[in-house]
Amino acid sequence: MPAPVLSRRDLDFLLYDWLDxxxxxxxxRFAEHSRETFGAVLDVSADIATKHFATHNKKADAQEPRIGEDGRVEIIPEVKAALDLFSKAGLIAGGFDEAVGGMQLPVTVLRASMAWFQAANAGTSAYPFLTAANAGLLAAHGSDEQIATFVPAMLEGRFFGTMCLSEPQAGSSLADITTKAAPEDDGTYRLTGTKMWISGGDHELTENIVHLVLAKIPGGPAGVKGISLFIVPKYFVNADGTLGDRNDVALVGLNHKMGNRGTTNTLLNFGEGTHTPGGRAGAVGYLLGEPNKGLSYMFHMMNEARIGVGFLATALGYAGYQQSLEYARTRAQGRPLGAKDPQAPQVPLIEHTDVRRMLLAQKSYVEGALALGLYCSKLVDEQQTAADAESRSRAGLLLDVLTPIAKSWPSQWCLEANSLAIQVLGGYGYTREFDVEQYYRDNRLNPIHEGTHGIQGLDLLGRKVVMQGGAGLALLGETIGATVAKGLAAGGETAATAEQLHAAVTRVGETTAALWSTGDPALALANSTVYLEAVGHVVVAWMWLEQLLAVGERAGAFFDGKRAAARYFYRFELPRTGPQFDLLASLDRTTLDADPAGF
Amino acid sequence: MPAPVLSRRDLDFLLYDWLDxxxxxxxxRFAEHSRETFGAVLDVSADIATKHFATHNKKADAQEPRIGEDGRVEIIPEVKAALDLFSKAGLIAGGFDEAVGGMQLPVTVLRASMAWFQAANAGTSAYPFLTAANAGLLAAHGSDEQIATFVPAMLEGRFFGTMCLSEPQAGSSLADITTKAAPEDDGTYRLTGTKMWISGGDHELTENIVHLVLAKIPGGPAGVKGISLFIVPKYFVNADGTLGDRNDVALVGLNHKMGNRGTTNTLLNFGEGTHTPGGRAGAVGYLLGEPNKGLSYMFHMMNEARIGVGFLATALGYAGYQQSLEYARTRAQGRPLGAKDPQAPQVPLIEHTDVRRMLLAQKSYVEGALALGLYCSKLVDEQQTAADAESRSRAGLLLDVLTPIAKSWPSQWCLEANSLAIQVLGGYGYTREFDVEQYYRDNRLNPIHEGTHGIQGLDLLGRKVVMQGGAGLALLGETIGATVAKGLAAGGETAATAEQLHAAVTRVGETTAALWSTGDPALALANSTVYLEAVGHVVVAWMWLEQLLAVGERAGAFFDGKRAAARYFYRFELPRTGPQFDLLASLDRTTLDADPAGF
Structure with missing residues (x-):
C-alpha cells in the first residue's frame, strides 16, 4: 500500500473547518450542492487519481511521448485510459454551467479535486486541465456557433485544447511574436508561424485538438497591442459535428524535458503547407472575440493558469512529503544521540531530530501552500458569486495581488520540499525505485512556465502593489490585519504569533513605500525577486496563523501537528524575511550596477 | 564552440595570486615542480576533459550502464576510451610518490586538475578518482606484497578500485553492517554479505577491480569497534601479476539514479557461491592493516572523499554557471524596463537586472566554493609538507573543522547555482537540449553521499568545534581574524566588508558557546544542520574577503567581477545567517519536541 499523495483529512480541515x-x-449558483456532493467529488477524484493516474506516473516518465514512424505522437496507452475515465466522470466540466453539461462546482472544491490528479500524475493531468481552461476561454469570448462547435466536445473529452503563445524567439516576450493571421474574404484567417512549448500540441488521445493561437493581423498596432486570438482546430469540424480535413498545423518536434515528461510538449508549424485546406497552404483560424484583444483574453486564462501552477507545485510537494513521511516512519536506521549500545535495535528515521526538521519543513511548505491555493480559489468564488458588488470587487482585487505569490511561492518552496523528501530517503530517494526524484524533476518546471519567477516579481512589485493607488496592497494589509487581531485576541502562543506577523506585514508596507519613494523604477524594481520572496513568506505566515485560528483549542495529534508546523514556520521561516527587507530598504544597487563584462 | 566548463583565468588567480x-x-617533495609543470598539468587536464570527457557526458547520461545478456555491465565505449587517455596521461598517479610512478603533485594543483574532469563529466571521472583514493589507502596501510600486487596496476589504470561500506540495512549507520569475514588457516578470510551503493562495483573498463570491503571478524567487538578492512579482488592476481580465477563477488543489480548515471552503481553479493574459489563459496579477502581498525583507515579516505564531493558539487555548479552566462550573453529576449518602442530590437538576457542577480548569485557560490576547496587542499599540502611540526598540526586541525563545510556547502549552494542556471535558460534550460538540467540532476547526489547534510552538521557541531577543548574552533576564529585584520587595514569597502565578517564570526563563537552551555547534547545538537549552514556561509564570506584582498587595487573587468561577486555575497548572502544564529541562540526546541504522531 503506497502512501497517499494528498491528505483528505487536511483537505477537509481546510475546506470545511477553515474556509467554510x-x-x-x-x-x-451552488444551490444544488451540499457537503455530501462536495465529498462525493473528492471521493471519486481520490479514487480515480490513486487507481488510474498514480499507477502509470512512473511509466509515463520512463517512456515519454515519441514520434512514431507514421509521424504520429505515441503515448503509453494508460494515459488515454485514465483520461477517458476522467472525462466520463464529468470532471473536465466540473466548474462549468449546468447548461453546457457542467457541475457548477465552486472553484475551491474543484481545485481540491484537481489537486488529487496533479499529485498523482502531473503529466497526465495536464491535458484535461488545459482543455478546461481552453473551453472556459472559448465559452467566455466565443460566438454562439464557436461555443456550440467546440465547447461541448471539449467538456466531454472528445477534443482536447492547447494554448499557443510562445514562439522560439519570443518566450516571455509576447510583444515579439511574429505569427501572422491574414484575413480571408469569408471572415476566416490564414495563420503562418511557429509556436514553441505547446503542451498537448499533438497526440492521438482525442479525436481532435483545438488550438488557441496568438497571432498578429497585418497592419495592426506594434507590440502587444496588435495581438489577436484565433481558434485553429487540428481537424475542421463540419456543421453536423463530424470531422473534416486536416488543417495546416504540422508537428515539427517534441521537446525532451527533465521532468513533466508525460505531457507531450511540442514545436508546431502553422501554415507551412504540410496540409492544404481548400487546396492551399495556411492554417485556417477563426477570430475569437475582437481583433487586437487577444492578450487581454489570454491574460484572464493566464491568471487562472498561475493559480493552477501553484497547485501543481503544491501537489507535487505534498506527494513527496507523504512518501518521505511514510519512509521515515518505517525505515529503521541508526540510534538516538547518546545511545551507547550498538546492539540495540535501530530506530525509525523519524526518531532523529534532523529528520523531523526535514518533515516539519515540508509540512509547513506544502500545507501552507495548499492553504494559500485554496484561499485564492475561494477568492475566485467570491469574485464570481458574492452577493454584493463590493465584495466581488474586493475579492478580485485581493486575488490580483496574491496571484503572483500563489504561483511563485509553491513553485519555490514545494520544490524545496521535494528536495527534502529525497534527503529523508537518502540514497534510495536518489533512485528511480521511489517517486520522490520524479516529483523533484517534475516540480522544477513550475518556477519557469506561466511566467518565470522573475516575471512574477515584476508583476507583484511593478504592477500589483501600485495599481489603483496602492489599493491592492492596502487591502492585503487590512485583511492580514483582521487575522492578526483575531490572533491577538486568542492569547497565548497564537497571540505571540500574531505579533510576529504584524511586525512582518508592517515591514511589507514600509519597504514598498521606500522602494517607490525613489521615483526610479529601475532602482525600485532591481530586487523585485527578493521582494516577491519576502512578501511570499509573509503571506504564507498569514496562512499559518489562519490555520492556527481554525485549530483553536482542539486536542489531538492532527491539531498538534498543525501547531508544530506553524511554530516551525514562524521560527525557522518567517525570520528569513528580515535580511530581505533590510536589503530592499537599503535600495541596494549591486545587481543593477553589475557590469556584464565582469562575469 | 560550447562554453568552457571551468575558468582557467579564475583557477590561475586562486592558485597563484591568492594561494601562492x-x-x-x-x-x-615538490622540488621538481614549477609554475610551468603545474601549468602543463592544468593544460593537459583541460584539454582531455574538454575533448574526451565533456563530449560524451550527455550520451553517458542518456544511455546509462546496463546489464547485458551475458551478465556483464555494458557501458558506452566512449567511457573506456576517455579513461584510457586519463590513465596514460599519468593522472591517476598525480599525487603519488615518484617511487611508485607518481608525479608528486601538490594536492592543491591536483584538485584543480581533477575539477576539470568533474566539471566535464561527473560520471566518467568518478572511476579514476575512486581508484586513486583506493590506491592511496592501500599504499598507506598495506603490506609490501599487497602494495606491489595492487597499487601499480591501479595507478596505471589496469585495475580500478571501489569502496564497499554501506549495506542495504546500514546506509549511514556503519555500526550495523553485517558482512562477515571468517579467518582461514592460510591467513586469508572468507567474506559473506551484501554491499549497497557500490560505485564502480562491476564493469569491463579494466582487467580487474579491487574492492576494499568493511566487514566484521566473528567474535570481535560489537558496533564500529569490530570493523576490519579487506582487499577483495574481482579476479585473483597470481604471483607473476597475471590474473587467475574469479573471486566470489557477484553483481546483484544496478541502481538507477536520477543523475550521475555515468557512474555504474551496484548491489554486490560477497560469498554467495556464484563463483567458488578453491572449490567452495566465500569471497576471499586479505586483511588490510590490523583487525578492527578498518573504520579508522576508512575515515582517512572519507575525509579526502568529503573534500572530493565538495569539488564535484563545485565543478558542476561552475559548469552550469558558465553555460548560463554564455546563454545570457547571446540570447536576446525582451527589452529594458521602460523601453517604449516594441519594434526596437530585443536585448541580451544579461541586460535584465534579475538575470544579472542570478548570474551574480551563481558566481558568488561557485567561485566561493572553489576557493574553499582549494584552500582546504592547500591545508592538506601544509599538513603533509610544512617544514615544522606545529604548522603541520595546525593545518590538520583547521582542515578537520573545515571538512564538513567543504563537503556540505558546495553540495547545497552549487546545486542552487545549477537551479539558477536552468532558470536563466528558462524553458530551454528544462530540456535535455542543454546541459544544465543534467548538472542539476547530477549535483543532487552530493548532499547525500559521503555523509548526508545532517551528518555533516552533527560532525561539525557535535565533534569538530568541541574537540581538543574547542581548539579547532579557536583556530578557525584566529585564522579568520587575521584576514579581518588585513581587510580592516585595506580601508574602503574592503574594511567595511571585514567589519561585517568580524561581526559574523563573533556570532559563531557566541552561538557555539550558548549551545554547549546547555549541558544537554540533544538540545545543543537539535538544530545542528542550521548551525552547519550558518557557519558555512560565514566561512565562504571569509573566502570572499580573502579573494578581495588578493584582488587588491587592480583594475580590469576580471577584478571588478570579483568585487561585484563579493559585494553580492556580503549583501545578499551573509545576512541570511542573522536569523539562523538567532534561532540557534534561542535553543529552539521545535524540531526536538515535534511528536511523530502529528505528521
Missing part, C-alpha cells in the same frame, strides 16, 4: 465552503451552497 | 602554490616548489 459549505456556506457557498447558500448561493444560487 | 608556486611557493610550494621550495619544499623537497
Amino acid at each position: 465552503v459549505e456556506s457557498l451552497t447558500s448561493r444560487p | 602554490v608556486e611557493s610550494l616548489t621550495s619544499r623537497p
Whole structure:
C-alpha cells in the first residue's frame, strides 16, 4: 500500500473547518450542492487519481511521448485510459454551467479535486486541465456557433485544447511574436508561424485538438497591442459535428524535458503547407472575440493558469512529503544521540531530530501552500458569486495581488520540499525505485512556465502593489490585519504569533513605500525577486496563523501537528524575511550596477 | 564552440595570486615542480576533459550502464576510451610518490586538475578518482606484497578500485553492517554479505577491480569497534601479476539514479557461491592493516572523499554557471524596463537586472566554493609538507573543522547555482537540449553521499568545534581574524566588508558557546544542520574577503567581477545567517519536541 499523495483529512480541515465552503451552497449558483456532493467529488477524484493516474506516473516518465514512424505522437496507452475515465466522470466540466453539461462546482472544491490528479500524475493531468481552461476561454469570448462547435466536445473529452503563445524567439516576450493571421474574404484567417512549448500540441488521445493561437493581423498596432486570438482546430469540424480535413498545423518536434515528461510538449508549424485546406497552404483560424484583444483574453486564462501552477507545485510537494513521511516512519536506521549500545535495535528515521526538521519543513511548505491555493480559489468564488458588488470587487482585487505569490511561492518552496523528501530517503530517494526524484524533476518546471519567477516579481512589485493607488496592497494589509487581531485576541502562543506577523506585514508596507519613494523604477524594481520572496513568506505566515485560528483549542495529534508546523514556520521561516527587507530598504544597487563584462 | 566548463583565468588567480602554490616548489617533495609543470598539468587536464570527457557526458547520461545478456555491465565505449587517455596521461598517479610512478603533485594543483574532469563529466571521472583514493589507502596501510600486487596496476589504470561500506540495512549507520569475514588457516578470510551503493562495483573498463570491503571478524567487538578492512579482488592476481580465477563477488543489480548515471552503481553479493574459489563459496579477502581498525583507515579516505564531493558539487555548479552566462550573453529576449518602442530590437538576457542577480548569485557560490576547496587542499599540502611540526598540526586541525563545510556547502549552494542556471535558460534550460538540467540532476547526489547534510552538521557541531577543548574552533576564529585584520587595514569597502565578517564570526563563537552551555547534547545538537549552514556561509564570506584582498587595487573587468561577486555575497548572502544564529541562540526546541504522531 503506497502512501497517499494528498491528505483528505487536511483537505477537509481546510475546506470545511477553515474556509467554510459549505456556506457557498447558500448561493444560487451552488444551490444544488451540499457537503455530501462536495465529498462525493473528492471521493471519486481520490479514487480515480490513486487507481488510474498514480499507477502509470512512473511509466509515463520512463517512456515519454515519441514520434512514431507514421509521424504520429505515441503515448503509453494508460494515459488515454485514465483520461477517458476522467472525462466520463464529468470532471473536465466540473466548474462549468449546468447548461453546457457542467457541475457548477465552486472553484475551491474543484481545485481540491484537481489537486488529487496533479499529485498523482502531473503529466497526465495536464491535458484535461488545459482543455478546461481552453473551453472556459472559448465559452467566455466565443460566438454562439464557436461555443456550440467546440465547447461541448471539449467538456466531454472528445477534443482536447492547447494554448499557443510562445514562439522560439519570443518566450516571455509576447510583444515579439511574429505569427501572422491574414484575413480571408469569408471572415476566416490564414495563420503562418511557429509556436514553441505547446503542451498537448499533438497526440492521438482525442479525436481532435483545438488550438488557441496568438497571432498578429497585418497592419495592426506594434507590440502587444496588435495581438489577436484565433481558434485553429487540428481537424475542421463540419456543421453536423463530424470531422473534416486536416488543417495546416504540422508537428515539427517534441521537446525532451527533465521532468513533466508525460505531457507531450511540442514545436508546431502553422501554415507551412504540410496540409492544404481548400487546396492551399495556411492554417485556417477563426477570430475569437475582437481583433487586437487577444492578450487581454489570454491574460484572464493566464491568471487562472498561475493559480493552477501553484497547485501543481503544491501537489507535487505534498506527494513527496507523504512518501518521505511514510519512509521515515518505517525505515529503521541508526540510534538516538547518546545511545551507547550498538546492539540495540535501530530506530525509525523519524526518531532523529534532523529528520523531523526535514518533515516539519515540508509540512509547513506544502500545507501552507495548499492553504494559500485554496484561499485564492475561494477568492475566485467570491469574485464570481458574492452577493454584493463590493465584495466581488474586493475579492478580485485581493486575488490580483496574491496571484503572483500563489504561483511563485509553491513553485519555490514545494520544490524545496521535494528536495527534502529525497534527503529523508537518502540514497534510495536518489533512485528511480521511489517517486520522490520524479516529483523533484517534475516540480522544477513550475518556477519557469506561466511566467518565470522573475516575471512574477515584476508583476507583484511593478504592477500589483501600485495599481489603483496602492489599493491592492492596502487591502492585503487590512485583511492580514483582521487575522492578526483575531490572533491577538486568542492569547497565548497564537497571540505571540500574531505579533510576529504584524511586525512582518508592517515591514511589507514600509519597504514598498521606500522602494517607490525613489521615483526610479529601475532602482525600485532591481530586487523585485527578493521582494516577491519576502512578501511570499509573509503571506504564507498569514496562512499559518489562519490555520492556527481554525485549530483553536482542539486536542489531538492532527491539531498538534498543525501547531508544530506553524511554530516551525514562524521560527525557522518567517525570520528569513528580515535580511530581505533590510536589503530592499537599503535600495541596494549591486545587481543593477553589475557590469556584464565582469562575469 | 560550447562554453568552457571551468575558468582557467579564475583557477590561475586562486592558485597563484591568492594561494601562492608556486611557493610550494621550495619544499623537497615538490622540488621538481614549477609554475610551468603545474601549468602543463592544468593544460593537459583541460584539454582531455574538454575533448574526451565533456563530449560524451550527455550520451553517458542518456544511455546509462546496463546489464547485458551475458551478465556483464555494458557501458558506452566512449567511457573506456576517455579513461584510457586519463590513465596514460599519468593522472591517476598525480599525487603519488615518484617511487611508485607518481608525479608528486601538490594536492592543491591536483584538485584543480581533477575539477576539470568533474566539471566535464561527473560520471566518467568518478572511476579514476575512486581508484586513486583506493590506491592511496592501500599504499598507506598495506603490506609490501599487497602494495606491489595492487597499487601499480591501479595507478596505471589496469585495475580500478571501489569502496564497499554501506549495506542495504546500514546506509549511514556503519555500526550495523553485517558482512562477515571468517579467518582461514592460510591467513586469508572468507567474506559473506551484501554491499549497497557500490560505485564502480562491476564493469569491463579494466582487467580487474579491487574492492576494499568493511566487514566484521566473528567474535570481535560489537558496533564500529569490530570493523576490519579487506582487499577483495574481482579476479585473483597470481604471483607473476597475471590474473587467475574469479573471486566470489557477484553483481546483484544496478541502481538507477536520477543523475550521475555515468557512474555504474551496484548491489554486490560477497560469498554467495556464484563463483567458488578453491572449490567452495566465500569471497576471499586479505586483511588490510590490523583487525578492527578498518573504520579508522576508512575515515582517512572519507575525509579526502568529503573534500572530493565538495569539488564535484563545485565543478558542476561552475559548469552550469558558465553555460548560463554564455546563454545570457547571446540570447536576446525582451527589452529594458521602460523601453517604449516594441519594434526596437530585443536585448541580451544579461541586460535584465534579475538575470544579472542570478548570474551574480551563481558566481558568488561557485567561485566561493572553489576557493574553499582549494584552500582546504592547500591545508592538506601544509599538513603533509610544512617544514615544522606545529604548522603541520595546525593545518590538520583547521582542515578537520573545515571538512564538513567543504563537503556540505558546495553540495547545497552549487546545486542552487545549477537551479539558477536552468532558470536563466528558462524553458530551454528544462530540456535535455542543454546541459544544465543534467548538472542539476547530477549535483543532487552530493548532499547525500559521503555523509548526508545532517551528518555533516552533527560532525561539525557535535565533534569538530568541541574537540581538543574547542581548539579547532579557536583556530578557525584566529585564522579568520587575521584576514579581518588585513581587510580592516585595506580601508574602503574592503574594511567595511571585514567589519561585517568580524561581526559574523563573533556570532559563531557566541552561538557555539550558548549551545554547549546547555549541558544537554540533544538540545545543543537539535538544530545542528542550521548551525552547519550558518557557519558555512560565514566561512565562504571569509573566502570572499580573502579573494578581495588578493584582488587588491587592480583594475580590469576580471577584478571588478570579483568585487561585484563579493559585494553580492556580503549583501545578499551573509545576512541570511542573522536569523539562523538567532534561532540557534534561542535553543529552539521545535524540531526536538515535534511528536511523530502529528505528521
